[in-house]
Amino acid sequence: MAGTAVRGRLTWQVATVDAVCDETPSVRTIVLSVPGWAGHAAGQHLDVQVTAEDGYSAQRSYSIASAPGEPLTITVERLEDGEVSPYLTDELRARDEIEIRGPIGGYFVWAGDDAATPLLLVAGGSGVVPFRSILRHRHNLGSKVPIRVLYSARSLPDVIYRAELDHADEGVTVTYTLTRQQPPGWTGHAGRVDRHLLAEVAWPADTDPLTFVCGPTPFVEAVASSLVDLGYPGGRIRTERYGGTEEP
Amino acid sequence: MLSAGPTPHTPLQEWTFSIRQAGSDRKSWTWPELTALPAEDVTADIHCVTRWSKLDTRWRAVSIDTLLAQVDTEARFVLAFCDGGYTTNVPLADLTAGRAWVAYEYDGRPLAPEHGGPARLLVPHLYFWKSAKWVRGLELLAADQPGFWERYGYHNYGDPWREQRYAGD
Numbered sequence: 001m002a003g004t005a006v007r008g009r010l011t012w013q014v015a016t017v018d019a020v021c022d023e024t025p026s027v028r029t030i031v032l033s034v035p036g037w038a039g040h041a042a043g044q045h046l047d048v049q050v051t052a053e054d055g056y057s058a059q060r061s062y063s064i065a066s067a068p069g070e071p072l073t074i075t076v077e078r079l080e081d082g083e084v085s086p087y088l089t090d091e092l093r094a095r096d097e098i099e100i101r102g103p104i105g106g107y108f109v110w111a112g113d114d115a116a117t118p119l120l121l122v123a124g125g126s127g128v129v130p131f132r133s134i135l136r137h138r139h140n141l142g143s144k145v146p147i148r149v150l151y152s153a154r155s156l157p158d159v160i161y162r163a164e165l166d167h168a169d170e171g172v173t174v175t176y177t178l179t180r181q182q183p184p185g186w187t188g189h190a191g192r193v194d195r196h197l198l199a200e201v202a203w204p205a206d207t208d209p210l211t212f213v214c215g216p217t218p219f220v221e222a223v224a225s226s227l228v229d230l231g232y233p234g235g236r237i238r239t240e241r242y243g244g245t246e247e248p
Numbered sequence: 249m250l251s252a253g254p255t256p257h258t259p260l261q262e263w264t265f266s267i268r269q270a271g272s273d274r275k276s277w278t279w280p281e282l283t284a285l286p287a288e289d290v291t292a293d294i295h296c297v298t299r300w301s302k303l304d305t306r307w308r309a310v311s312i313d314t315l316l317a318q319v320d321t322e323a324r325f326v327l328a329f330c331d332g333g334y335t336t337n338v339p340l341a342d343l344t345a346g347r348a349w350v351a352y353e354y355d356g357r358p359l360a361p362e363h364g365g366p367a368r369l370l371v372p373h374l375y376f377w378k379s380a381k382w383v384r385g386l387e388l389l390a391a392d393q394p395g396f397w398e399r400y401g402y403h404n405y406g407d408p409w410r411e412q413r414y415a416g417d
Contacts, residue, residue, distance in 0.1 A: 059299065106400035
């Protein structure tokens with residue numbers, strides 16, 4: 001659990017939108033141009049601030065979707081009652097400006113420097129976003145680290161980055177499970193990630209994998225508990241939980 | 249919500265709460281001992297660094313003053329330690345004078361593991377990551393030492409009224 005170096009002050013920076021790309025009907029990828037961006041590690045996130053004409057501003061955190069060294073990219077899911085995400089997914093256009101600050105977080109990251117450790121990446125919904133950064137980082141490094149991805153989505157059209165995930169590099173295995181709706185003839189997994197599915201898809205615990213779990217809080221709770229039940233040491237499971245207001 | 253790993257499930261018969269200094273226990277309570285101490289009903293507003301607040305949360309909790317009354321110390325800083333390896337640092341003065349507790353009930357029920365149970369620190373006047381889930385004790389320190397999220401760039405003190413989210417805020 002070595003900490004990263006203590007950073008200087010995180011200041012708000014102006015980011016210009018270079019491109020937007022709709023991933024699904026409710027999810028958009030936004031490529032940003034940020035002069036002076038200090039760089040990031042795979043798995044980190046940033047804060048976005050949008051300010052209305054009346055001066056009211058709101059901030060939210062989003063995982064970074066691009067690998068270190070690539071143009072800074074975030075992928076945002078529209079939350080119907082959200083203060084920030086509907087603007088980012090529906091209104092934002094190329095050449096618009098938003099304010100960002102980051103990168104943030106130093107624990108839910110993969111540096112790519114340990115070739116001996118297989119990775120398990122378990123995503124629920126838009127929890128797949130930081131894993132795009134990790135997978136692209138592996139590709140860019142020419143790393144041979146074996147990676148298994150287990151991605152839970154509501155339906156096939158809700159799968160984010162499907163084209164990219166379906167053409168993953170050698171050594172990367174992507175398994176989908178569709179929780180709400182499966183297309184006719186679907187032979188893949190259906191239903192939520194549970195201990196049974198993890199036992200089938202995840203690395204055996206004795207291979208000492210490093211695991212990242214990202215998604216809504218109940219998803220992460222269920223997956224992490226199941227992995228502990230399967231013998232994964234808690235210290236080797238890193239979690240990132242999404243979710244707004246909740247019970248403490 | 250800010251949790252770095254799986255939710256720990258320590259059986260109550262193995263659970264203890266310790267006040268440590270220089271690596272050894274100065275005082276330790278088992279679960280029956282801690283829950284037999286005088287407790288308070290605390291109602292407080294809490295503020296998460298991820299920008300939600302919850303007003304008038306209700307807790308059953310033992311004041312840190314009650315625990316520290318059994319230990320003489322010159323320490324000025326505290327590192328709270330937890331199951332799962334999580335730590336957070338707080339100046340000792342912020343844990344005394346009725347401003348911090350070890351909480352084990354929420355809204356009239358035992359505190360659920362996913363919300364930090366069996367017991368969590370409760371420091372409502374600081375951002376909620378300082379109210380460490382699954383707390384198992386306090387390490388008394390002469391010099392400040394950053395905790396888990398603090399080492400990863402979160403603010404060392406975490407005052408929500410000054411929006412001290414990240415280092416330098």
